[in-house]
Amino acid sequence: MKVLAIMGSPKGKGNGYKVVRRIEENMKQTGDVEFEYLFLKEANLGLCKGCFVCVPKGERLCPLKDDREKIEQKILDSDGVILSSPGYVFNVSWLMKNFIDRFAYSNHRLRFFNQKVLLVANSGGAGLEETLKSMRNALGGAKIVYELAVPTPPWPVTPGMEQKNEKKIGEASKKLHDAMLVKTLSPPKLNDYMRFKFLKTISSEVKEYLPADYEFYKDKEYYYDTKISLYNKVMSSILFRIAMTFMKDMGPNKEAMKKENK
Numbered sequence: 001m002k003v004l005a006i007m008g009s010p011k012g013k014g015n016g017y018k019v020v021r022r023i024e025e026n027m028k029q030t031g032d033v034e035f036e037y038l039f040l041k042e043a044n045l046g047l048c049k050g051c052f053v054c055v056p057k058g059e060r061l062c063p064l065k066d067d068r069e070k071i072e073q074k075i076l077d078s079d080g081v082i083l084s085s086p087g088y089v090f091n092v093s094w095l096m097k098n099f100i101d102r103f104a105y106s107n108h109r110l111r112f113f114n115q116k117v118l119l120v121a122n123s124g125g126a127g128l129e130e131t132l133k134s135m136r137n138a139l140g141g142a143k144i145v146y147e148l149a150v151p152t153p154p155w156p157v158t159p160g161m162e163q164k165n166e167k168k169i170g171e172a173s174k175k176l177h178d179a180m181l182v183k184t185l186s187p188p189k190l191n192d193y194m195r196f197k198f199l200k201t202i203s204s205e206v207k208e209y210l211p212a213d214y215e216f217y218k219d220k221e222y223y224y225d226t227k228i229s230l231y232n233k234v235m236s237s238i239l240f241r242i243a244m245t246f247m248k249d250m251g252p253n254k255e256a257m258k259k260e261n262k
């Protein structure tokens with residue numbers, strides 16, 4: 001089984017690296033696991049220009065010619081992904097934020113269903129929850145199996161803190177390892193199916209504005225081959241109608257659309 005550790009510290013091998021190395025040691029003791037590190041500080045991944053081409057028109061049209069596609073393939077070839085970032089002012093590092101932005105399109109066209117994700121945040125002690133939260137939507141479709149928060153202050157930690165950290169690191173390692181053993185994809189829960197239906201419906205209503213989403217969703221029953229329960233079908237139709245009533249002003253102005261398309 002393969003783990004790709006995506007490292008967001010501008011230092012490269014800093015405190016976060018020490019934590020992820022501990023996870024690697026634990027996981028290698030438990031089973032046959034291969035680790036690869038992707039240090040974002042060294043990766044050929046340009047800075048998002050904010051052109052917003054990847055989401056509506058497709059990631060292939062991104063003006064940045066770099067390793068984004070290769071990195072996506074590396075992720076798809078992995079069973080587990082670790083996203084590691086230090087906490088900077090209650091957020092991820094700029095390197096991790098840029099990584100998240102460069103993969104923004106995967107939140108529209110979800111794809112990382114076979115990947116199990118472990119989030120790792122480390123900081124002097126403050127802002128760990130916020131740092132983890134910022135990474136939750138990084139990889140569309142991936143299942144987050146554990147969120148590990150490790151205080152790494154600039155002073156030597158007490159034996160009590162060290163013990164606490166080790167315990168959490170052990171738990172995180174086991175969770176990721178066990179999750180990676182599960183190879184089957186479960187039928188979607190109601191909220192996952194609702195999200196699918198929402199994106200499919202919206203992209204068909206505004207296909208001129210979201211052509212990449214339209215192409216992606218138009219022939220799909222779900223993201224992967226699975227059975228959608230009758231309960232999910234019925235409940236999602238009811239809830240969808242209610243949600244659309246409340247969100248009607250979020251939708252397109254059909255009159256303006258007609259004029260634009262004349």
Ligand SMILES: Cc1cc2nc3c(=O)[nH]c(=O)nc-3n(C[C@H](O)[C@H](O)[C@H](O)COP(=O)(O)O)c2cc1C
Binds near residue numbers: 088153
């Ligand atoms: C720009 C900057 C902002 C930081 N903000 C915070 C913070 O909000 N809270 C905190 O506890 N530590 C903060 N730190 C400390 C780092 O999170 C801490 O040193 C961490 O261990 C660095 O991890 P690394 O060695 O993996 O890069 C900040 C450090 C930097 C450089």
